[in-house]
Amino acid sequence: MKEVEVCLTPDLIELYDLRGKVVVIVDVLRATSCITTALAHGINSIKPVATLAECKDLQNQGYVAAAERGGLKVEGFDLGNSPFNYMNEELADADIAMTTTNGTIAVSKSMEARQVIIGSFLNLTSVVNYLKRQSYDVLIHCAGWKGKVNMEDSLFAGAVVQELDGSCEISTDAPRMVQILYSQGKENMYAFLENSSHVNRLKKLGLNKDIEFCLQRDKYNVIPVLKNMHLIKMGLNDMLI
Amino acid sequence: MKEVEVCLTPDLIELYDLRGKVVVIVDVLRATSCITTALAHGINSIKPVATLAECKDLQNQGYVAAAERGGLKVEGFDLGNSPFNYMNEELADADIAMTTTNGTIAVSKSMEARQVIIGSFLNLTSVVNYLKRQSYDVLIHCAGWKGKVNMEDSLFAGAVVQELDGSCEISTDAPRMVQILYSQGKENMYAFLENSSHVNRLKKLGLNKDIEFCLQRDKYNVIPVLKNMHLIKMGLNDMLI
Numbered sequence: 001m002k003e004v005e006v007c008l009t010p011d012l013i014e015l016y017d018l019r020g021k022v023v024v025i026v027d028v029l030r031a032t033s034c035i036t037t038a039l040a041h042g043i044n045s046i047k048p049v050a051t052l053a054e055c056k057d058l059q060n061q062g063y064v065a066a067a068e069r070g071g072l073k074v075e076g077f078d079l080g081n082s083p084f085n086y087m088n089e090e091l092a093d094a095d096i097a098m099t100t101t102n103g104t105i106a107v108s109k110s111m112e113a114r115q116v117i118i119g120s121f122l123n124l125t126s127v128v129n130y131l132k133r134q135s136y137d138v139l140i141h142c143a144g145w146k147g148k149v150n151m152e153d154s155l156f157a158g159a160v161v162q163e164l165d166g167s168c169e170i171s172t173d174a175p176r177m178v179q180i181l182y183s184q185g186k187e188n189m190y191a192f193l194e195n196s197s198h199v200n201r202l203k204k205l206g207l208n209k210d211i212e213f214c215l216q217r218d219k220y221n222v223i224p225v226l227k228n229m230h231l232i233k234m235g236l237n238d239m240l241i
Numbered sequence: 242m243k244e245v246e247v248c249l250t251p252d253l254i255e256l257y258d259l260r261g262k263v264v265v266i267v268d269v270l271r272a273t274s275c276i277t278t279a280l281a282h283g284i285n286s287i288k289p290v291a292t293l294a295e296c297k298d299l300q301n302q303g304y305v306a307a308a309e310r311g312g313l314k315v316e317g318f319d320l321g322n323s324p325f326n327y328m329n330e331e332l333a334d335a336d337i338a339m340t341t342t343n344g345t346i347a348v349s350k351s352m353e354a355r356q357v358i359i360g361s362f363l364n365l366t367s368v369v370n371y372l373k374r375q376s377y378d379v380l381i382h383c384a385g386w387k388g389k390v391n392m393e394d395s396l397f398a399g400a401v402v403q404e405l406d407g408s409c410e411i412s413t414d415a416p417r418m419v420q421i422l423y424s425q426g427k428e429n430m431y432a433f434l435e436n437s438s439h440v441n442r443l444k445k446l447g448l449n450k451d452i453e454f455c456l457q458r459d460k461y462n463v464i465p466v467l468k469n470m471h472l473i474k475m476g477l478n479d480m481l482i
Contacts, residue, residue: 011252015387015388148256172386173389173392173395
């Protein structure tokens with residue numbers, strides 16, 4: 001039986017062997033929710049980059065450029081990190097370059113994996129169904145907050161572990177820990193996250209609507225997958241890795 | 242109000258500023274339970290060292306030498322990592338050198354702290370009462386398993402956070418996460434840990450008795466404290482840091 005592992009922050013990723021694994025990147029508030037929303041709304045591709053400088057270079061090359069640091073859109077860029085930024089019809093077929101505080105770092109640290117996909121509550125069931133169908137070991141890679149663990153990504157990891165129960169083995173403690181968190185939080189995730197650090201940070205910035213949006217389950221059925229350094233909608237070919 | 246933080250594994254300790262903090266080292270199964278037991282049974286001091294070579298050197302200098310790797314006593318050393326090894330009357334007043342898979346690494350990575358103390362379920366209330374009385378910020382440093390997080394140390398961290406509720410502020414998510422784990426596990430910790438990795442590892446080695454012993458609350462009232470690179474019983478002077 002294949003295994004599911006959970007890495008609670010990119011600062012621990014060196015402890016895991018990513019080769020031959022499907023890695024699910026998780027940054028629920030808000031990068032992976034934005035990426036899922038963008039591809040569901042017809043955006044062609046998103047190129048995640050780690051630094052503002054790389055993002056600026058790509059903007060100069062014709063990409064639409066999205067940049068967030070500390071919850072806020074960075075001046076001089078076209079888009080921020082709110083899912084509502086990515087529902088714009090004018091962005092249909094656009095290629096976007098994106099850098100965020102945590103999520104894009106998790107992507108750049110996952111390059112050795114067999115396949116990198118993007119998970120959020122917005123596409124939870126699609127991600128889970130795909131993970132069940134494919135045959136590789138699974139590693140859920142939480143983006144965390146500046147290297148530390150966070151509650152919302154751990155909660156999502158717990159949801160995936162819970163849904164994979166019976167299809168995947170568990171041999172380490174992190175998956176069990178997040179599964180317990182999810183069992184406690186699943187009935188009312190908004191209330192469960194009420195005291196968590198990043199929810200408070202976003203609330204102070206007036207972003208309650210973003211939080212509520214990102215905590216909706218299964219609004220979309222797209223699975224973003226990394227191909228040639230761009231995140232695109234998963235097609236049939238990508239499902240047959 | 243002072244703050245309580247939780248570092249879930251020594252591999253994340255670089256993210257925390259230890260200066261001016263009281264660090265509680267946690268390796269419930271079994272290093273910090275052994276250290277607590279040893280000092281409660283009259284052993285004079287324990288010098289934690291990271292490597293087998295250092296431990297051997299100290300053995301040659303006259304220390305009683307304790308060494309564990311992967312759950313087992315290492316050949317050529319005097320003691321292993323079972324608390325029952327440290328109840329021997331012949332060890333009264335002895336100075337012990339100790340190296341274990343995880344716990345002694347957590348100590349060696351905490352040297353910048355204002356004070357380093359040792360926590361286990363065996364001395365939970367004494368540790369909590371001390372943390373309440375003193376005035377510095379608190380960091381609970383879990384030893385984990387080879388860099389990854391583990392359930393039993395997280396559970397203990399959750400117990401301390403729970404007991405400090407009202408006396409300490411929380412501004413990050415790790416303390417909240419372990420507090421939730423403890424709320425789920427506290428009624429029957431042995432059953433709660435039944436599927437966890439290290440409990441299974443110890444059970445396979447026939448060490449159920451050690452697990453049961455280490456999960457007893459408040460068997461001892463000693464607080465081991467690091468002074469001049471040796472862990473000794475905390476005295477009145479050390480309480481007035």
